[in-house]
Amino acid sequence: MIELDKVTLKYGEKEILKQVSLTVRDNTIKAILGPSGVGKSTILKLMLGLIKPNSGRVLIDGADITRMKESELYTIRRKMGMVFQGNALFDSMTISQNLGFFLRENLNLPENEVIRRVTEQIQFAGLEGYENQLPESLSGGMRKRVAIGRAMIFKPHMILFDEPTAGLDPVSSKKILSLISTLRHNNNLGAVIVTHIIEDVFNVADCVAVLYQGEIIFDDVTEKLHNAEHPFIRSILSDKILEL
Amino acid sequence: MPVNAIRSLEKKVALQLKDFFFTMQEFFLFSVRAFASIPKLKRYWRDFLDQATICGTDSIPIVLVSSISIGALLAIEVGNLLEDFGAKTMLGRSTALSIIRELGPMLMGLMLSARFGSRNGAELGAMQISEQIDALRAFGTDPVAKLVMPRLVAALIMFLPLTALSDFAGLQSAAYMAEHYHRIDPGIFWNAVYPRLVAKDFVVGFLKAPVFAVIITLVSSFNGFSARGGTSGVGRSTIKGIVVSSGLVLIANFYVSKIVLENM
Numbered sequence: 033m034i035e036l037d038k039v040t041l042k043y044g045e046k047e048i049l050k051q052v053s054l055t056v057r058d059n060t061i062k063a064i065l066g067p068s069g070v071g072k073s074t075i076l077k078l079m080l081g082l083i084k085p086n087s088g089r090v091l092i093d094g095a096d097i098t099r100m101k102e103s104e105l106y107t108i109r110r111k112m113g114m115v116f117q118g119n120a121l122f123d124s125m126t127i128s129q130n131l132g133f134f135l136r137e138n139l140n141l142p143e144n145e146v147i148r149r150v151t152e153q154i155q156f157a158g159l160e161g162y163e164n165q166l167p168e169s170l171s172g173g174m175r176k177r178v179a180i181g182r183a184m185i186f187k188p189h190m191i192l193f194d195e196p197t198a199g200l201d202p203v204s205s206k207k208i209l210s211l212i213s214t215l216r217h218n219n220n221l222g223a224v225i226v227t228h229i230i231e232d233v234f235n236v237a238d239c240v241a242v243l244y245q246g247e248i249i250f251d252d253v254t255e256k257l258h259n260a261e262h263p264f265i266r267s268i269l270s271d272k273i274l275e276l
Numbered sequence: 277m278p279v280n281a282i283r284s285l286e287k288k289v290a291l292q293l294k295d296f297f298f299t300m301q302e303f304f305l306f307s308v309r310a311f312a313s314i315p316k317l318k319r320y321w322r323d324f325l326d327q328a329t330i331c332g333t334d335s336i337p338i339v340l341v342s343s344i345s346i347g348a349l350l351a352i353e354v355g356n357l358l359e360d361f362g363a364k365t366m367l368g369r370s371t372a373l374s375i376i377r378e379l380g381p382m383l384m385g386l387m388l389s390a391r392f393g394s395r396n397g398a399e400l401g402a403m404q405i406s407e408q409i410d411a412l413r414a415f416g417t418d419p420v421a422k423l424v425m426p427r428l429v430a431a432l433i434m435f436l437p438l439t440a441l442s443d444f445a446g447l448q449s450a451a452y453m454a455e456h457y458h459r460i461d462p463g464i465f466w467n468a469v470y471p472r473l474v475a476k477d478f479v480v481g482f483l484k485a486p487v488f489a490v491i492i493t494l495v496s497s498f499n500g501f502s503a504r505g506g507t508s509g510v511g512r513s514t515i516k517g518i519v520v521s522s523g524l525v526l527i528a529n530f531y532v533s534k535i536v537l538e539n540m
Binding site for chain 2: 117
């Protein structure tokens with residue numbers, strides 16, 4: 033379980049997050065919805081301990097990570113997989129090298145086990161035949177699937193998605209969303225999806241938190257979003273995509 | 277000047293100072309982490325070998341070109357000057373001291389600051405803005421140990437032979453110009469070089485190699501890690517890395533010479 037407890041974060045004089053509290057339970061998909069530049073991706077980085085809040089606590093399975101050293105955080109981070117907005121694949125490595133990189137780097141596994149896990153992820157992401165290609169030769173949707181496969185490589189409990197369908201064509205977006213649903217149903221995984229596309233929320237999320245001007249203005253099951261009365265939520269429900 | 281303008285200027289200067297000290301603190305911690313991760317060298321052996329090739333073997337041509345041209349030029353100019361005093365036979369000694377103590381290491385430092393430093397800044401900067409460095413951290417790999425430490429160790433090891441090569445090539449080109457331009461017998465030239473060189477001359481020159489290696493690697497890598505703001509941000513951080521490391525190489529060159537020559 034991931035908990036943000038009254039988290040405040042400032043960049044210089046600007047307050048990005050104001051006393052944000054949020055809970056993501058295991059085996060649920062939670063979406064964080066909000067306009068661009070509001071601090072949604074920052075929340076994912078806080079959950080991974082990549083950045084530290086100015087005040088408040090971030091708890092992963094009850095452990096407060098805000099005071100942990102970087103070396104202690106590495107163990108915690110392996111409980112979660114992260115799919116970055118731009119995928120963050122290593123561009124000089126092939127797809128199978130990208131998938132196997134962190135296994136070779138961080139776990140003392142025999143090479144045949146590494147190959148088995150990489151093959152498993154290649155099959156899951158539907159990338160058979162592309163193992164030896166570089167990321168630049170793949171389409172945006174395929175790169176995203178590689179990134180999801182990489183996020184799954186440590187068999188985490190939770191995956192964090194940063195704008196998983198941003199910049200993808202409708203077909204690729206649909207594939208990615210169905211992949212996320214498959215992960216949840218077949219692997220019993222929880223997920224946090226940061227997005228500005230409201231349709232994605234209704235397609236995959238069990239619950240949703242809406243971030244607006246640094247504050248959570250809605251946090252409940254997705255179905256109840258239709259009944260929310262906040263003017264911002266009313267406006268996004270009518271526009272569907274946040275282009276703010 | 278109105279009071280408000282003075283206050284605003286005061287605030288601006290205070291903010292810039294705060295930023296400067298904050299950056300210095302970050303740089304210090306970054307450097308400590310890079311040195312502290314040297315025990316992990318065995319794990320990153322392949323990365324070290326790659327970096328040793330990049331900063332060592334691949335840098336040989338540029339080091340040779342710069343040292344040969346400066347060595348030749350130095351021999352011509354100093355030879356002309358010495359001729360006025362009828363001391364042309366001292367050409368070997370004066371060029372050898374200049375090259376071994378100062379020009380050899382300094383040229384190598386400046387060339388590697390441009391070549392190795394720019395590569396570090398651009399490569400790490402591109403990794404930073406494409407979130408690859410965040411990805412390393414997110415999946416449990418220490419990016420400083422993986423990306424910076426192998427560069428640092430490679431530079432510490434490879435800068436020494438490059439300094440020797442720079443000295444050797446500079447001296448050879450000076451000897452060639454002494455013989456063919458100033459018509460000095462090679463025996464006279466080399467006789468003024470070898471018997472008069474003392475340990476201090478080599479200590480001054482070769483002590484600079486590790487100092488420059490630390491400056492160039494850490495400054496360029498730190499700037500790469502600090503890149504923000506897309507591709508233009510990578511450009512800015514790369515330039516900043518080269519400018520700062522080149523400036524520090526020149527300053528360090530002066531102080532290492534001063535300290536060693538005064539104390540040996």
